[in-house]
Amino acid sequence: MFQFSEGRNSALGRYLLFQLSFLFFLTPLHSQKLSPKTVTPNPEELILITEVSSGKSKTEKVYGASEFLKREYSPASTFKTYLVLSLLENNIIDPKEKIESADKHIPNSPRLLDLRDALFYSSNDYFEKVFPKLGKEKLDLTLRKIGYLENSKSNSKLADWWIDLAGLKHGGRIRLTPKSVHSSWSKIFENGYGLNKDLMEEWKKALFWSKCQEREANVYGKTGSWEGSFWFQGALIRSENDYVIYTILNRSKSGSRTGTITRFYRLAGCKVPSLE
Incomplete structure (x- = not known):
């Protein structure tokens, strides 16, 4: 502890203490933890968080x-996150090519979307248009390679998941536990798939959502809404050794896609980007 005598030394002491306090409150964002200090779940909500700090x-x-x-x-x-991986892996699409897509849930539809836009807005029309060039066989090979269905109790045979082209938007008959869904998402940012570096970079570019200036980090994400489930998978990435991965599952009757997105951004401490 600092000790100072009366008079001039006392004034110097007060000045130094002020400077120390000032520096404490101006701690750089890059030294702050990315994970939320407290998490209070909403009713009918499950939140899984994986954190890696330097x-x-x-x-x-x-x-x-x-x-x-x-x-x-x-x-x-x-x-669709893993459908996109297969599209990229098989060089089916140019990520920058814009395709006219018409989806009722997307603002100002029909509109031109590139790959990142198609994931951001979760366009069904976009992926139905590009999928025939890929086909189920190549998609199945990708799913096997990354072990996407390994932990599914109700999908003993990979071939059984397919329903039709319309079912592609939600993975057909696939049913997974929240931990399995979270694990598959986390591996993208943990380099857990052992994929080519260039392929991983293109995949992450497609999953990018926004810059989080408040936390000096990038946000990656994917929504999902089907059968009363509202998912948001988010990743707050500061560096390869400093990040937080989120999976939010909301099954409330009052749940919504927008509400689950907003929930993630509040947990992450970031400004919600325009959803238009």
Whole structure:
């Protein structure tokens, strides 16, 4: 502890203490933890969080409706994340090419969308148009390679998941536990798939959502809405050794896509981007 005598030294002491206090309140964002200090789950909500901090081991936390952990749900449009991987892996699309897409849930539709736009707005029309060039066989090879269905109890045979082209938007008959959905998402940012570096960079570009100036980080994400489930998978990435991965599952009757997106951004401490 600092000790100072009366008079001039006392004034110097007050000045130094003021400077120390000032520096404390101006701690750079890059030295602050990315994970939320507290998480209070909403009713009918499950939140899974994986955090990696520089120089520290990985931590995993679960908040909310623990009964959801024992059940399997449709991954909904989070499935498109892995459809996109297969499209990129097989050089089916140019990520920058814009395709006219008409979806009722997308503002100002019909509109031209590139790959990143198609994921951001979760366009069904876009992926139905490009999928025939890929086909189920190549998609299945990608799903096998990354072990997407390994932890699914209700999908013993990969071939059984397919329904039709319209079912592509939610993964057909696929049903997965929230932990399995979260694990597949986390591996993207943990380099857990062992994929080519250039392929991973293109994949992440397609999953980019916004800059988070408040946390000096990038946000990546994917929504999903199907069968009463509202998903948001988010990643707040500061560096390859400093990030937080989120999976939010809301099964409230009052749940919504926009509400789940907003929920993630509030947890992450970032400004919600324009959804228009």
